[in-house]
Amino acid sequence: MKKILLGISVFLLNCGSDNNPVDAIYDVSVYRAYVESVKKSVPAIRELNFTVPVKAGFMERSDLAKEFVTFPRRYANMTVMMKQLGFLPDSVQSIEPYVAENQSGFHAAYYITGTDSLVVIDPQEYPVSQFKEIVAHELTHALQDQNFNISQDDLFPNRHYSSFCTDFYLARRCVAEGDAMTSEFRYVISENSLSASPLDLFSTWRDEFFKTFGTREIPVYLNLVSMFPYEVGSYFVSKIWSTKGWEGVNQLYYSNRPLSTAEIITGEKFEPHRFDYSSLIKNWYDSCQSVQIADDDNYGPVMLLALLKDYTDATHAEAALGWQGDRVLYLLADNAQWGKFVWSFQFKDVSSAKYCMQGIDAVLSARTLGNVAPQRLQVVADSLITYTTGAVATTLLRDGEALFWIENVSDPTNVASGIQNASLAKRSGASYLQIESDPEIVEMKKRMIKRKELGERLQFSQCCQSGGDI
Numbered sequence: 001m002k003k004i005l006l007g008i009s010v011f012l013l014n015c016g017s018d019n020n021p022v023d024a025i026y027d028v029s030v031y032r033a034y035v036e037s038v039k040k041s042v043p044a045i046r047e048l049n050f051t052v053p054v055k056a057g058f059m060e061r062s063d064l065a066k067e068f069v070t071f072p073r074r075y076a077n078m079t080v081m082m083k084q085l086g087f088l089p090d091s092v093q094s095i096e097p098y099v100a101e102n103q104s105g106f107h108a109a110y111y112i113t114g115t116d117s118l119v120v121i122d123p124q125e126y127p128v129s130q131f132k133e134i135v136a137h138e139l140t141h142a143l144q145d146q147n148f149n150i151s152q153d154d155l156f157p158n159r160h161y162s163s164f165c166t167d168f169y170l171a172r173r174c175v176a177e178g179d180a181m182t183s184e185f186r187y188v189i190s191e192n193s194l195s196a197s198p199l200d201l202f203s204t205w206r207d208e209f210f211k212t213f214g215t216r217e218i219p220v221y222l223n224l225v226s227m228f229p230y231e232v233g234s235y236f237v238s239k240i241w242s243t244k245g246w247e248g249v250n251q252l253y254y255s256n257r258p259l260s261t262a263e264i265i266t267g268e269k270f271e272p273h274r275f276d277y278s279s280l281i282k283n284w285y286d287s288c289q290s291v292q293i294a295d296d297d298n299y300g301p302v303m304l305l306a307l308l309k310d311y312t313d314a315t316h317a318e319a320a321l322g323w324q325g326d327r328v329l330y331l332l333a334d335n336a337q338w339g340k341f342v343w344s345f346q347f348k349d350v351s352s353a354k355y356c357m358q359g360i361d362a363v364l365s366a367r368t369l370g371n372v373a374p375q376r377l378q379v380v381a382d383s384l385i386t387y388t389t390g391a392v393a394t395t396l397l398r399d400g401e402a403l404f405w406i407e408n409v410s411d412p413t414n415v416a417s418g419i420q421n422a423s424l425a426k427r428s429g430a431s432y433l434q435i436e437s438d439p440e441i442v443e444m445k446k447r448m449i450k451r452k453e454l455g456e457r458l459q460f461s462q463c464c465q466s467g468g469d470i
């Protein structure tokens with residue numbers, strides 16, 4: 001999947017390439033011939049070979065939108081959760097239109113994992129050179145899939161992915177997208193006999209990300225999580241490529257695998273601190289009858305950047321805010337209006353913990369829930385603040401380098417110390433397992449299976465009709 005590579009497109013326009021938009025009604029065989037020509041170039045550029053022939057199909061964006069059905073109850077619950085966690089303004093009625101737009105409006109093309117098939121959306125919208133560039137990107141994903149099997153879990157998310165996904169998952173996407181962007185750039189360079197460095201271009205993208213992350217459209221977290229693999233991941237990968245070549249990039253899938261987006265941001269090897277929530281999860285599930293939504297993970301430092309967007313700056317952001325690890329367990333149950341959660345953070349030093357505590361304090365002081373403003377009480381300077389927002393009770397607690405944001409949970413101080421003292425560092429992923437019986441989750445899984453079937457159908461039938469039923 002990819003966002004259109006605007007940087008390179010501008011670059012191409014300046015170089016006078018064949019930017020002649022084609023007619024709206026297009027001849028599929030012409031586009032298939034373009035795909036075949038790109039297929040000949042990409043293996044040499046990426047220094048990997050296809051192990052299975054790759055098929056290509058085309059579809060209209062309106063048909064893509066139909067694939068993303070809505071799950072009203074789930075979106076309603078997500079809206080509550082994201083408001084409580086400080087990512088959605090109280091005034092936003094539902095997160096649904098933002099997610100829908102993000103899903104159906106974002107991509108120029110996508111690769112269907114495990115099916116050796118790629119789909120370009122509305123190919124007639126692109127100049128031929130840009131169409132080929134998009135295909136080069138998606139073909140690189142095919143090479144990754146066939147040579148590294150990196151996306152084996154993507155079609156059927158398993159217990160390791162919460163519904164919120166993980167920092168590790170996002171770091172892995174940074175490698176896959178950064179790899180595809182570097183390959184795409186190399187393809188453009190090669191096609192046009194130019195000399196340019198992917199590192200130079202992606203370095204400006206990275207700088208731009210850290211300059212503008214606070215001003216992205218609402219909800220900011222959705223934009224940051226979507227764009228981060230392209231805007232920051234591309235720099236991370238191209239830097240490795242420029243010093244160690246493609247072999248160095250290949251190692252990012254195995255022996256040199258980044259475990260966190262903190263490593264993508266800072267470039268330094270990183271082992272995230274992991275919090276043990278196993279007893280918490282069990283107690284919470286045992287104490288409720290019906291789970292509306294549960295989540296026990298997030299996108300790590302990128303999510304914290306989104307949360308503190310109005311508070312922090314590029315310098316702190318480029319140091320990943322001193323983040324060393326975090327985990328949030330959120331549970332909305334038994335038709336309650338608001339959920340309860342424990343969000344634990346570990347920082348590299350006390351000053352980072354204090355800095356982020358002030359940031360979260362700013363978020364909480366400005367957060368209204370159901371039009372109710374909070375009452376704030378500073379209990380202990382630099383380490384304990386409480387907030388009462390209607391019926392919602394919040395505690396922000398710092399202990400050394402650790403920070404805890406606890407909401408609607410009794411005895412928060414004890415809960416925090418229990419988590420801090422736990423020795424187990426394993427992620428249980430229990431929340432995903434618990435909500436598997438949710439009818440909307442069952443429906444989502446069916447859709448994923450259908451998507452895989454569609455990919456296989458594409459592969460076998462070579463269905464390439466404009467607006468066809470892929």
Ligand SMILES: [Zn+2]
Pocket residue numbers: 001002137141176177180
């Ligand atoms: Zn991609």
